[in-house]
Structure formats: structure tokens, C-alpha cells
Amino acid sequence: VVQNVGNxxxxxxxxxxxxxxxxxxxISQRDYxxxxxxxxxxxxxxxxWRKESEKPRLAELAQAEARAAFVRQxxxxxxxxxxxxxxxxxxxxxxxxxxxxxxxxxxxxxxxxPVAFDGIxxxxxxxxxxxxxxxxxxxxxxxxVTTSDSYVPHASHxxxxxxxxxxxxSQWVSLQGRGTWVxxxxxxxxxxxxxxxSRNRTQPLREATAxxxxxxxxxxxxxxxxxxxxxxxxxxxRWDGLSAAEAARRLALEQExxxxxxxxxxxxxxxxxxxxxFMAQPDAxxxxxxxxxEEPREAVGAGAVEILGGEEMAIDTPESARRxxxxxxxxSPENPLTARVAVNRLWQHHFGVGxxxxxxxxxxxxxxxxxxxxxDWLTRELVTKGWSLKAVHRxxxxxxxxxxxxxxxxxxxxxxxxxxxxxxxxxxRLDAExxxxxxxxxxxxxxxxxxxxxxxxxxPKGAFDEWKPKDDPGPASWRRMxxxxxxxxxxxxxxxxxxxxxxxxxxxxxxxSTTPLQALNLLNGRFTIxxxxxxxxxxxxxxxxxxxxxxxxxxxxxxxRPPRANELAACLAxxxxxxxxxxxxxxxxxxxxxxxx
Numbered sequence: 001v002v003q004n005v006g007n008x009x010x011x012x013x014x015x016x017x018x019x020x021x022x023x024x025x026x027i028s029q030r031d032y033x034x035x036x037x038x039x040x041x042x043x044x045x046x047x048x049w050r051k052e053s054e055k056p057r058l059a060e061l062a063q064a065e066a067r068a069a070f071v072r073q074x075x076x077x078x079x080x081x082x083x084x085x086x087x088x089x090x091x092x093x094x095x096x097x098x099x100x101x102x103x104x105x106x107x108x109x110x111x112x113x114p115v116a117f118d119g120i121x122x123x124x125x126x127x128x129x130x131x132x133x134x135x136x137x138x139x140x141x142x143x144x145v146t147t148s149d150s151y152v153p154h155a156s157h158x159x160x161x162x163x164x165x166x167x168x169x170s171q172w173v174s175l176q177g178r179g180t181w182v183x184x185x186x187x188x189x190x191x192x193x194x195x196x197x198s199r200n201r202t203q204p205l206r207e208a209t210a211x212x213x214x215x216x217x218x219x220x221x222x223x224x225x226x227x228x229x230x231x232x233x234x235x236x237x238r239w240d241g242l243s244a245a246e247a248a249r250r251l252a253l254e255q256e257x258x259x260x261x262x263x264x265x266x267x268x269x270x271x272x273x274x275x276x277x278f279m280a281q282p283d284a285x286x287x288x289x290x291x292x293x294e295e296p297r298e299a300v301g302a303g304a305v306e307i308l309g310g311e312e313m314a315i316d317t318p319e320s321a322r323r324x325x326x327x328x329x330x331x332s333p334e335n336p337l338t339a340r341v342a343v344n345r346l347w348q349h350h351f352g353v354g355x356x357x358x359x360x361x362x363x364x365x366x367x368x369x370x371x372x373x374x375x376d377w378l379t380r381e382l383v384t385k386g387w388s389l390k391a392v393h394r395x396x397x398x399x400x401x402x403x404x405x406x407x408x409x410x411x412x413x414x415x416x417x418x419x420x421x422x423x424x425x426x427x428x429r430l431d432a433e434x435x436x437x438x439x440x441x442x443x444x445x446x447x448x449x450x451x452x453x454x455x456x457x458x459x460p461k462g463a464f465d466e467w468k469p470k471d472d473p474g475p476a477s478w479r480r481m482x483x484x485x486x487x488x489x490x491x492x493x494x495x496x497x498x499x500x501x502x503x504x505x506x507x508x509x510x511x512x513s514t515t516p517l518q519a520l521n522l523l524n525g526r527f528t529i530x531x532x533x534x535x536x537x538x539x540x541x542x543x544x545x546x547x548x549x550x551x552x553x554x555x556x557x558x559x560x561r562p563p564r565a566n567e568l569a570a571c572l573a574x575x576x577x578x579x580x581x582x583x584x585x586x587x588x589x590x591x592x593x594x595x596x597x
Contacts, residue, residue, distance in 0.1 A: 001039045002032065004506045009330055011341040011362035014305065019291035025363040026307045030287055034303035034312055037285035038326045041319035042276050049271035061267040068260045071253055078242070078250050080234040085261040088119075091221055091234040092194040095125035098223035099189045101136075102230070103197065104181040107218030115180045117161050118171035118198050122184065125193035135190050136162050148181045149174055158182070195221060195233075271453060281319050304329045308337065333383045337362060343378040343392055344369075348509070350396050352428030352596070353420070360508025370420050401425075406597045429595050431510065432498035433481040439528070439588055440478050442557045443535040447479045456485045457492065469493035472526065494525045522589050532585035540580070547575050551583065558587045 006014030016022050017032040048054075075081040075092070083090040101122060105115055122136035136143055138159065145158045160172050161182060174180045221234040242250065285302075289295035302322035304310025310329055313322060330338050341362065348354035355375045358366040369375045378392060385391040396402055404425050412423035419426035430438065440446035457473040467490035477484065484492070488504045497517045501507035522528055539557070543549040551571045555563045563571065571583045587593055 001042065002035045005035070005039075005330075007360035007506050007508050009341060010305070010308075010337045011344075011356075011360060011366070012305070012337070013361055013363060018288075022363075024365050027305055030300055031303075031305045031310070033285055033287045033300045034310070035305075035326075037282075037300055037302040038304070038322045040282035040285055040302075041279040041322070043279060044274060044276050046272045047275050047277070048269070049273045054270060057267060057270055061264070064260055064264055064267055068257060068264065071257045071260065075250070075253050075257065078246075081250070082234065082254060083261070084258045088196055088198045090194055090196045093221075093233040095127065095191050095193040096223050096231070096233065097189050097225045098122075098186070098192050099226055100183060100185045100224045101192070101195065101233075102181055102183040102222045102224075103195075104220045104222070105178055105218070106220050106235075108177050114173060114175050115177060116171045116173045117182060119163075119165065120161050120182065120184065120195065120197040122190070122192055123194050123196070125191045127191065132193075135186060135192070136184050138162055143187065144185045146183045146185070147172070147174065148179065149176045189226060192223070278319060284315055302326070308335060331387070339379040339382045339387075340375060342389070343382050344375065346389065346392055346396060347378070350393075350402060351422075352426055352512075354509075357420075358509070360506070371422075425597075427595050427597050429498075429512070432495040432500040435498060435522075435594060436481050436495055436527075438593070439531045442588075443531040444538040445475070445478045445531060445534050447475070449479060452483075454483050454485045455479055458485065458487060458490065466490065494521045494527055497521050519589070522594075523585070528585060528588060529581075532581045532588060535584040535588075536579075536581040539584075547572055547580070550580055551575075554584060554587060558584075559590070559592050 003015040006012045012025065012027065013022070014027055014032055014035060016025075017027045017029050019029070021028050072083075075083075080091065080093040083092070103117075103120065108115065120136055121134050123132045123134055126132045134140060143162060145161055147158045158172050162184065172182075219234075220232060222230045222232050224230045284299045286296035286299050289297055299315055301313045301315045302317055302325070303312035304326055306312075309332075313325060317325075329335060333339070341359065344354040344356050344359055348359055355369045355371050356362060356367055378395070381395060382388070382392050401422050402425065406425040406427040409424060412419075412421075415421070416423055437446060455473070455477050457469050457477050458467045459470045461467050467487040469490075469492055481495075486492075486503045488502060492500070497515065499511040499513055501510055535554070535557070539550050539553045543553050548568065551563055551568055554571075555561060555567070574583050574586070
């Protein structure tokens with residue numbers, strides 16, 4: 001957050017002062033941690049999206065929860081019941097006094113198939129209103145764990161069974177397969193009534209019994225008291241003397257509760273947004289020696305950069321007051337940087353490069369402005385017009401500088417080949433998002449729907465795989481590119497080659513490369529071919545089958561001008577030799593379409 005605010009709003013590399021005072025700018029290490037203290041109360045997490053439209057989901061959730069409670073009560077009539085929820089099994093049984101419990105594998109999906117436990121939890125009975133306690137944990141009771149075999153690959157260890165964590169990174173693995181057992185001994189007896197455990201969740205079994213029970217359930221659970229005698233608590237091979245009708249009823253209820261659990265996961269989650277939340281009051285912030293969290297030094301209050309008028313607040317200042325004070329400092333007309341950084345970015349988006357071409361660094365090692373007086377004047381205009389970005393946009397795009405031709409002038413090329421002094425409008429390529437959205441717009445495919453959740457264009461990802469785009473994400477992905485999900489380090493299959501930045505960290509200015517991969521992607525990419533066909537179909541629907549009228553309409557849609565005589569002749573020849581969509585694809589690849597002249 002400090003890096004984003006520093007680069008994005010202040011044009012300063014504040015994060016360089018994390019480990020030591022800034023080497024070039026008058027920013028101290030204390031300044032950095034003052035800003036860190038300002039945002040220390042901000043945390044980010046997935047949170048439910050709440051709206052009036054959520055009422056049907058919440059009503060369905062209440063109904064499903066009521067039904068689940070009823071089914072669980074019905075299941076309590078049986079001596080033992082097994083429930084499955086999010087990869088975990090819960091075995092419920094009548095309360096028993098236990099000093100030890102043991103889980104034994106009675107069947108696997110294949111002979112000597114490996115067995116993995118990634119967690120076992122044992123809960124005390126809730127007799128007399130006592131709150132159940134989880135007693136099989138290294139953090140509570142510290143039980144002893146023994147296993148049937150000692151060969152445990154992948155550096156796993158039996159102690160991981162009771163480490164209070166579930167998941168593939170915290171599991172014990174045995175190669176023995178059928179007959180494997182795990183035993184947990186408590187330091188004192190406990191009256192228990194259910195056990196929750198998880199095994200081989202990443203290895204789905206391929207077989208099922210005739211009655212539909214998966215072999216993953218073929219485990220026996222036993223308990224022993226002070227006498228040492230074992231008694232069976234749950235065993236899929238033993239149905240406790242139930243009649244056929246009772247066994248069928250129990251199986252039906254178990255299947256229903258498992259289906260309800262899956263349904264409840266989706267209903268409870270609902271639409272999610274990754275959003276910030278504010279803590280009541282964060283812990284005190286300290287200056288860290290060399291930026292090391294293990295080396296805290298003096299405590300520091302929230303605040304801003306001292307040389308720019310930022311003041312340090314008391315350490316116990318309420319969390320919200322910290323952010324309010326910081327926001328007022330950032331947006332103050334007396335702050336010399338905020339407005340300048342803002343108008344410089346507006347200029348950058350219109351001209352391809354800012355008046356200061358290091359938009360994230362207005363410090364000593366940043367570039368000097370090419371037109372300092374213009375930058376100052378635009379800054380004053382922004383502030384006096386109530387910080388209206390639209391007003392500054394209007395000033396820029398109605399100026400003679402913006403409206404001038406990009407046609408090269410020999411004298412200007414000798415003096416200013418990069419057009420930094422603005423002797424002509426500097427031509428530059430559209431960014432990746434604009435290229436894609438423009439192709440969708442001219443083909444008539446662009447979905448202009450506003451708001452709502454983003455669109456995932458990536459396929460399912462395995463535990464150690466990379467995110468890979470779907471071969472054909474379809475029309476659902478034809479919204480503006482701002483709505484497409486972006487995975488860190490991933491390739492969208494086509495437009496990353498156009499300097500589309502990774503979303504892992506702030507990027508103040510995109511690269512401006514020209515590579516063969518860009519041309520190959522744009523010419524042969526599935527997306528381009530699809531939109532070329534759709535563009536051709538749109539034009540045929542507009543003007544009919546006359547090739548000349550088709551080409552004229554195509555030029556107006558893509559280049560906003562009629563074709564020249566030689567262009568018309570070349571396009572007609574291409575249609576005769578190939579097809580009209582090929583001409584469409586050629587124009588979508590033309591510099592005139594891809595560059596802002």
C-alpha cells in the first residue's frame with residue numbers, strides 16, 4: 001500500500017526507505033514507517049457481496065440450514081453416523097470414555113494403494129451443556145501418535161496428523177495401504193462422541209460399492225479406555241444389527257446431509273469480493289532495523305513525509321483518524337506533488353508520455369519536466385476547478401497541441417526526433433486493452449454491460465500448474481478488458497505480448513516494445529481470427545454482397561475513412577483470391593488501426 005500510494009499519488013519512491021534512509025531523496029526511514037502505521041489497520045480478504053438481490057440466496061440458505069439441522073437430528077437415532085463436508089469425514093457415535101482411539105484402513109481403491117492422513121480431530125461430548133473440546137492436538141493435550149509402519153515418504157511425519165492443520169502440506173503418508181492404522185493416545189481419558197478426519201483428498205478413488213458407498217469410507221474407528229479393551233465406534237463393514245429398512249434409511253439420510261453440505265458451501269459463500277476491512281486498532285508500528293521484522297526499534301506514530309509538511313501523530317491515535325489526516329494531507333492544495341502527479345498522468349495517457357516521463361518518480365533521479373511552466377499551470381487549473389479530472393481532460397483534448405497533425409516535419413525531426421517538445425502530435429501504439437476492445441467494438445461483439453463480477457478466461461488449475469487461458473472463453477469474455485480476471489504471472493494467450501503489466505506490483509509506466517511475437521499473435525491468434533469473421537458478417541449484414549461496398553464500409557468502421565484507389569484494388573484482389581474475412585484481418589493488423597496518429 002505504501003508503494004502504491006508513494007508511486008501512484010505522490011510520485012515518490014517512498015518504499016526505498018524501508019531498510020534505510022532514501023539514498024537520493026530527503027525521505028527518512030521514519031517517514032516510511034509513519035506511512036506504514038497510517039495503513040496498518042487495513043487488511044484484505046474475500047468478503048460476501050451484499051445487495052438487495054441477495055435476499056433469495058439468503059432465504060434459500062436459511063431453508064437449507066433448517067433442513068440440515070433436521071436431518072442431523074434424525075441421524076442421531078443411529079449408533080454411528082458418517083458425514084462428509086469439504087473433504088472431511090465426521091463420524092458421530094454414542095459417548096464413550098476413551099484413553100486411546102485408532103483408525104484402521106479396511107479397504108483401498110487398489111492393492112497396497114498409498115494412504116494419507118492430513119488431519120484427525122477428536123471432540124469431547126457436549127454432556128450437560130459442556131462445550132465440546134478438540135482434544136487431539138499438539139496445542140491442546142499434546143497426545144502421543146503411533147502408526148502401523150515407519151516408512152513415510154515425502155518427509156512426512158506422524159506428528160502432522162495432530163498438528164491442527166488440514167491440507168496437502170500437512171499430511172502423513174504411508175505406502176502400506178490396506179491394514180494401515182493410526183493410534184492416538186491421550187494423556188488422560190476423555191468422554192468423546194465424534195471424530196473429524198481427512199485423508200487422500202487429492203486422490204479420488206475410482207471404485208464404489210454396489211450400494212454407492214465410495215471405498216474412501218472403508219475405515220474402522222475404535223476406542224480403548226483405561227482397561228485397554230478395544231471397542232468399535234464406526235465401521236462400514238458393521239451396520240450395528242440394523243434391518244434392511246433401517247440401513248437404507250440411514251444411507252439415504254447420510255447421502256442427503258452430504259448433498260446439503262455441498263449446497264451449503266455455495267450458499268454461504270455467495271458472490272465474493274476481495275476487499276479491504278479496517279481493524280478496530282492495529283498494534284503499534286516500529287521502525288525496523290534494515291527492514292527486518294525481527295529487529296524492531298523505536299515505536300512510531302502514523303504520519304506522512306516530513307519534508308512535504310507531513311506530521312507525526314500520537315502512537316495511540318484512533319485508526320480512522322490516521323487515514324483521515326493522511327487523506328487531507330495528500331489532497332491539500334499545499335501539497336506540491338499530488339496535483340502535479342495527477343495532471344502528468346492525464347497528459348501521459350493522451351500523449352503516450354508524460355511531461356515528466358518518470359511518472360512514479362518526481363525525485364532527484366527522476367526526469368526533469370519538458371515543459372515545467374505548463375505542468376505548473378495545469379496543476380493550478382486542476383486545483384482551482386475543484387480537482388475535476390474531466391475539466392483537465394477537456395483542456396488537453398481541445399488544445400492546439402493535442403489537435404495538431406502527427407505528420408513528421410523535417411526540421412522538427414532533426415531537433416526533436418521523439419516529439420518530446422511537441423512540435424507535432426507524438427504517434428503511439430494503443431495499449432493492449434484498447435486494441436482488444438477496439439477489435440470487439442468494430443466487429444459488433446463488445447459487451448458494454450457495466451459493473452458486476454469479472455470474467456475468468458482461465459481454465460482449472462492443478463496444485464502445481466500455471467494458470468492457462470481457455471482455448472475458447474466464448475462471448476462471455478467479450479466485455480471490456482477491465483472486467484477480465486488477471487492472474488499474477490499468467491499469460492492471457494495473446495495480449496500480454498503488448499506490454500500488459502503483471503498485476504503483482506504497481507507499474508507507473510508500461511513498456512513500449514515492438515516484437516515479432518506481437519505481430520504473430522495479432523495475425524494468427526484465435527481471438528483475431530474470430531473477430532475478423534464476425535466483422536465480415538456484420539458488414540455483409542449492413543451492405544449486402546457487393547465487394548466494393550463491403551470494403552468501403554470496412555474502412556469506415558476500422559480506420560474512419562474511405563479506401564484509397566490502390567487500397568480498394570488490393571482488397572478486391574484479396575477477396576477474389578481468398579475471402580472477405582482475410583481483408584478484415586489485414587485491417588485489424590494495420591498500423592493505422594493499432595496506432596493513435
